Amino acid sequence: MPFTLQPAIGENFIDREEIVREMVATLTSKNILMGFALVGNRRMGKSSIFREVYSILSEEKRIVPVYFSLWSLLERTVEEFSRSLTFSILEAYKKRLSLKYRLKDLIKVPAQELFDFLRKIDVRIKILEKLEISLSEKGSGKDIPHLLNETFLLPERLAEDTGARCVILLDEFPSVIELTAQNGRMVGEAVIRKIRTIQESYRRTTICISGSIKKTMEMTALSSSSPFYRQFIVKNILPFERDSVRLLLEKNLGVKLSREAIDTALNLTNGIPFYLQFIGRGLIRYKKKNINPKTMKEVFQELLKEEGNLLFSEEFNSLGSRERRVLFEMANNSLSRLNEIARASGESLNVLGRYLEYLMKKGVIVRESRGSYRFVDPVFEAWIKQSVWP
Numbered sequence: 335m336p337f338t339l340q341p342a343i344g345e346n347f348i349d350r351e352e353i354v355r356e357m358v359a360t361l362t363s364k365n366i367l368m369g370f371a372l373v374g375n376r377r378m379g380k381s382s383i384f385r386e387v388y389s390i391l392s393e394e395k396r397i398v399p400v401y402f403s404l405w406s407l408l409e410r411t412v413e414e415f416s417r418s419l420t421f422s423i424l425e426a427y428k429k430r431l432s433l434k435y436r437l438k439d440l441i442k443v444p445a446q447e448l449f450d451f452l453r454k455i456d457v458r459i460k461i462l463e464k465l466e467i468s469l470s471e472k473g474s475g476k477d478i479p480h481l482l483n484e485t486f487l488l489p490e491r492l493a494e495d496t497g498a499r500c501v502i503l504l505d506e507f508p509s510v511i512e513l514t515a516q517n518g519r520m521v522g523e524a525v526i527r528k529i530r531t532i533q534e535s536y537r538r539t540t541i542c543i544s545g546s547i548k549k550t551m552e553m554t555a556l557s558s559s560s561p562f563y564r565q566f567i568v569k570n571i572l573p574f575e576r577d578s579v580r581l582l583l584e585k586n587l588g589v590k591l592s593r594e595a596i597d598t599a600l601n602l603t604n605g606i607p608f609y610l611q612f613i614g615r616g617l618i619r620y621k622k623k624n625i626n627p628k629t630m631k632e633v634f635q636e637l638l639k640e641e642g643n644l645l646f647s648e649e650f651n652s653l654g655s656r657e658r659r660v661l662f663e664m665a666n667n668s669l670s671r672l673n674e675i676a677r678a679s680g681e682s683l684n685v686l687g688r689y690l691e692y693l694m695k696k697g698v699i700v701r702e703s704r705g706s707y708r709f710v711d712p713v714f715e716a717w718i719k720q721s722v723w724p
């Protein structure tokens with residue numbers, strides 16, 4: 335069984351039975367139109383859960399699942415979002431609409447050619463006409479509400495037309511807030527309000543969302559000031575418990591591990607699935623009988639040295655110099671208290687408070703209790719400690 339750093343699917347997907355079962359049961363139930371919001375730190379396995387649910391729903395006759403990640407957008411304009419999502423929706427309905435072509439290949443084709451093409455193929459005419467308006471260059475760019483209307487009503491119309499139900503899984507949803515109009519204007523908030531308004535009219539479509547930064551998820555979807563407040567069943571995606579840590583490693587390594595070895599893996603990774611895959615990949619090189627706490631620590635250190643830069647330096651360097659300083663002091667001296675960090679980094683309490691606030695917004699640290707902070711990702715902390723010099 336291979337270790338993977340991609341979202342885990344099929345046989346590679348382990349644990350998470352409860353949430354997958356609940357999501358599938360709810361999303362296939364005729365009487366519930368409520369979607370889910372997955373909230374969890376980076377690399378915790380949100381996309382994997384979406385992929386797994388997607389794959390189970392794909393087998394259901396009446397359900398058309400659509401998976402779409404906001405991170406797949408390049409320009410991050412509303413036009414691009416509408417266009418890409420429209421394609422994903424059409425792709426998902428392809429079989430039911432007997433579309434014979436790979437629509438995704440057409441995504442870069444100029445609008446006019448695309449409509450000529452769409453006209454030729456067998457999509458129900460009424461829907462096609464609406465789609466044409468929504469994708470036409472004249473219509474797009476100028477009238478964002480209209481564009482969003484057409485995009486987000488498409489799954490509902492197609493569901494009515496084909497007697498199906500549609501489930502849209504929007505991964506990295508908070509990035510909606512960064513969407514711009516073609517002139518560069520930020521329009522994210524308006525987009526969110528518009529999606530919410532359309533969602534109110536849904537009878538056959540359910541939206542699920544996921545996001546890694548708690549703060550931005552709160553802002554965009556979960557807090558009482560968000561238009562989506564109370565519209566989702568919220569699920570916190572936590573690290574693996576000990577049993578799942580064992581299962582993942584033993585299954586993929588094909589070996590039974592000692593209690594100490596599992597504890598070591600749990601300690602090093604905090605049960606975050608990505609790092610378990612990461613350690614597993616390194617351990618595969620060892621003979622089975624040599625896999626023990628010591629080799630695990632070695633592998634972890636080695637990988638941190640070899641791949642840590644790739645994993646973390648971009649994130650670290652995108653921070654401001656004083657934010658980096660704060661993190662460096664926290665990691666290097668294992669500090670968590672506000673006043674200790676202030677002393678070590680030479681910032682006043684006021685200024686430091688502001689930086690900590692930024693770092694929380696960016697999902698790097700969390701406040702544990704009054705005046706006490708810690709890293710969200712302990713491996714990021716370990717990397718800073720090992721690789722960053724003041």
Ligand SMILES: Nc1ncnc2c1ncn2[C@@H]1O[C@H](COP(=O)(O)OP(=O)(O)OP(=O)(O)O)[C@@H](O)[C@H]1O
Pocket residue numbers: 338339340341342346347348349350374375376377378379380381382383546582606607608609611
């Ligand atoms: N249920 C699982 N079983 C096995 N491996 C998993 C599972 N969930 C996640 N992983 C592994 O953890 C890593 C991260 O998974 P995934 O991309 O799903 O997380 P994520 O929360 O979406 O991360 P990001 O915040 O980076 O988008 C991948 O290497 C994946 O293979």
Ligand SMILES: [Mg+2]
Pocket residue numbers: 380381382505
């Ligand atoms: Mg993801």
